[in-house]
Amino acid sequence: MNRFTGKTVLITGGTSGMGLATAHRFLAEGAHVIVTGRTRARVDSAVHQLGPHASGIVADTADLDAVDALMETVRDRHGQLDGLFANAGTGAFLPFENITEPDFDHGTDVNFKGVFFTVQEALPLLTDGGAIVINASGRPSPERRRWPLSLRSPRSTTRTPSSHRHAA
Numbered sequence: 001m002n003r004f005t006g007k008t009v010l011i012t013g014g015t016s017g018m019g020l021a022t023a024h025r026f027l028a029e030g031a032h033v034i035v036t037g038r039t040r041a042r043v044d045s046a047v048h049q050l051g052p053h054a055s056g057i058v059a060d061t062a063d064l065d066a067v068d069a070l071m072e073t074v075r076d077r078h079g080q081l082d083g084l085f086a087n088a089g090t091g092a093f094l095p096f097e098n099i100t101e102p103d104f105d106h107g108t109d110v111n112f113k114g115v116f117f118t119v120q121e122a123l124p125l126l127t128d129g130g131a132i133v134i135n136a137s138g139r140p141s142p143e144r145r146r147w148p149l150s151l152r153s154p155r156s157t158t159r160t161p162s163s164h165r166h167a168a
Contacts, residue, residue, distance in 0.1 A: 005030030008078045012036045012061055012118055013088030015046040018135060022085055027053055034074060036061075036088065061088045061114030062106065071121040081125045086115050087135040111136065 009026050013019040014035025023033045027050060035050070036059040037043045043056035055077070059070040074081060090110045092103035119132055126132070 002030035004082075007031045007082035008034065008080065009083035009085060010034045010036070010074060010081055010122065011085040011087055012059070012114075014085070015042040015056075019085070019087040020046055020049070022087065023050055023054060026083075027051065031083075032078075034078070036070060061118050062109035064113075064117055067114070067117050067121055070118075071125060074122075075125055079125075080127050080130075081122060082127050082130045084119065084122045084126065084130075084132045085135065086118050086132065088114060088118075089136065 004026055007030070009031045011019050011023050011026075011033060014023050014033070015037035019035065023035050023046070026033050031053070033050060033054045035043065035046050035054060035056045037046065037056070038058065038060045040058050043058050047054050047056040057070055057073055059066045061067055088110060091107050092099050094103065115134055115136070119134070122132070
């Protein structure tokens with residue numbers, strides 16, 4: 001089945017885990033996939049694994065200038081997006097009492113601010129009928145006893161752009 005043939009999908013945090021698995025799935029359905037990651041080595045490795053219908057861009061979603069540059073590059077290379085899988089995420093998986101302000105700030109910058117502004121910047125590139133999926137999940141383990149609160153923030157982010165886009 002090739003239901004995404006001719007479609008372009010951007011996957012933030014697409015160099016490992018669920019992002020990379022999602023990229024493989026979209027490719028199997030015929031899409032061109034753009035993955036992002038924070039380092040050139042990880043992006044290049046993912047693109048090599050994914051093959052000729054994938055491309056990669058180094059971008060850290062915690063850095064708003066990098067998000068702007070990402071969307072400008074996507075616009076220049078592809079013109080538009082048919083889908084966004086906002087998957088980049090991080091966290092300090094520590095007991096509540098051990099989380100520091102820098103831990104909190106970094107988690108919030110990636111998991112909330114990064115998701116928010118990635119979606120905001122992607123909206124003008126999104127085709128009619130295009131889709132945004134925000135992934136704010138993962139699997140806690142004994143080593144990760146405390147699930148970062150910032151991973152819950154994207155839930156409310158999903159309600160704002162969808163209600164705004166359909167209001168017109």
